[in-house]
Amino acid sequence: MRLRTLSLSVVACIATCALAALAGCAPEASSHSSDTSVTTPRADQRGRFQAVIDEALEKSRVPGAAVIVDAGGEPWVSLTGVSDTTTGAPIASRDRFSYRGITTSMVVTVILQLAGADLLKLDDPVAKWVPAVPGGDRITLRELAGMRSGLPNYSATPAYRAAVKADPAHTFTDGELLGFAFAEESHFIPGARYEYSSTNTVVLGQVIQVITGTDWAAAVAERITGPLHLTSVSYPGAGRIPSPSASGYRIVDGVPTAVQNPVASRYGAAGGLAGSLTDLDRWGQALGSGELLTPELQKARTDAASATADDPGSPDYDSYGLGIGEIDGWWGHTGYGLGYSTLVMNDRARQRTIAILLNGSPKDRDLPAAMFRKLAAILDDTAR
Template identity: 40%
Template sequence: MPFTRTTFTARRALPACAAALLLVLAGAGTTPAAPPPGTATVAAAPVPDRAEPDPQAALDAGTVARLDAAITAVMKEAGIPGVSVGLWIPGRGAYVSSFGVADRRDGAPLKPDMYSRIGSVTKTFTVTAVLQLVDRGLVGLDDPIAKYVDGVPGGEHVTVRQLAAMRSGLPDYTSDPKFLDALRADPHRAFTPRQLLGYAFAHPPDFAPNARWEYSNTNTVLLGLLVEKVSGQSLAAHLRERVFAPLGLDSTSLPTGSAFPDPHPQGYTTFSPDGSVVTATDWNPSWAWAAGAVVSDLEDLRAWVPALVDGRLLEPATQAERLRTAPVGVPGVGYGLGIARVDGWLGHNGELPGYETIAAGLPGSGVTLVVLVNSDIDRGGSLSTLVGRAVTRIATPEHVWNLPSPSQVGGDRR
């Protein structure tokens, strides 16, 4: 299949709602009980405010040609149906392009102005909301989660900070076989946050709080419940008011159902009872909720990344706490409070049935990278990482986005 390239065309903002989840980093390594001396705390310089891309401010033709060729080659090798890539480098220019198809049935091309389910990039929004409550004096980072959410095993010893840093020891509900069976049997069903926690709490803790790092979506679901308890709002409404609206993220939302705003691509997955390829486009994202159910688009993520990296919605001291990234057992990779560090990049990736995402920036430089893929059918590595690595090897060779293959949905979806 030839991969057609589509460059940016402006679109009016549509009301966003709708879906997604999951994972990020693979390989839960053993780390010290607290970030060791010298742990990276990155001070990020302010990044220019969001503006519509200037078609005349493209990267140089040679770099564009190399990026086109590299992305096309990865798509062919990995069987990627479609991918949108945004790369903004102050002083050099922008690269905003889509390749391949949004729908294999009719061959409709993928376009840069389409919405996407962004999976675990959602965690960056949820944790930001928690940290804003910290700034307002309504929550303490070292408060036990039991102060805000009842029914958590050992909750009097698990802190808000440990939940945000993936160091609580609480099992990941998406690794529970009963949860996986239920989701696979009916991906359109609605889950409540308490139902999700029930799957997790059916198992003993994986380790004592703060003993090491381990990625768990359970952590972020608990933080979503904390936000609701303290704010008196639904998480969707609170994010809209406190995180999305202040930055003008009009195309970003946390859905309460399976609605998916147009235009959007089909999302292809093998998370099905028999392992066949199906579309997950209209599956209910309630199983992801605070951990991965946000919908966004390329332009909103372009605006979000600089705000995430420079902490413009947080007090400086709180942002400094967020960026105390500790090792996760993978060379060059660390994790802070709802944010990852990957060879100098700060941000997050996401993976859920049908969609993969990268949203990251280089602190102090204003460089922003967004990758949106409409498949999670990985062949030898995360599709978004394959694209992100190919792009950064060319554009920022001193900082290459390179993550190990992420866990499959729920830990083992194949």
């Protein structure tokens, strides 16, 4: 597969535009300081960054990638490959991608905000808010946010897969998604261990609705994307990702196959949001720094982190807290689902963010994490 790779001069131009967009969208208080760690990636680093992206797309056969390495100075942006394999349209800086599991980090942030406003307690049993959850009197909101509830992942159930196969365009309700999970036996006693389950976040979305009187997507818009001016971020629900967007592809026997029915309601609060690269970069800064939370709640969020080794099917994290994962000391979230693979990670101490959007779901579900580890290692290389 031939990759469309931007020259470094073009990348630099796009990076400048991206920075201007971020500056226009950010709150008055800058997310960066005058710390000496704030820097712009060197020319030799930029070439190595691009080599990582080129290799990943070539091996995975994913059609395109939008990547930003933001070290606090002028961000480096790469737009590689195509957004549509039929037309050959190149990946563009304004293209929206599905964020998939990164949505979870926003939903849990709303839960933490509600805790900060004394509208709920993290150790409330979920039955207090959503009585239909099996064993909900023993499962806390904290355990749901930390993926330690024991509730099965609805998307892994045979019933869910059969329903999607029977009607790929079906618009799912939260009740339907949860019904697939609730029909299965719990996997373990709440709090006993970690296991990533999208069911947890869908339940938290229902908690948000009960407390705020509005659905989870509206609460995210009011409390997160609005204040941060993330104007590209939306929940398509039963519709398609708003234009301009990068088409999603499954990789079947090494061939990108267009997703015909990219229904966001399959994922709901666990992965339904879509948005652009620059808005994802901005969200990564807010998520890692905790700017939308009190310091105490951000500390509770990361202090709750536990190793992910208990779950061999977990996304690639070294540890996972409350709606936030950790890789090599960076904090953020990843996402994977039909047609898209994503990641955003932030190094709060050194004010650095890396965001990756791929318009493909390859066999390697952790491809963005593997790319991130390589990009972060290059960024850490201070040799000249």
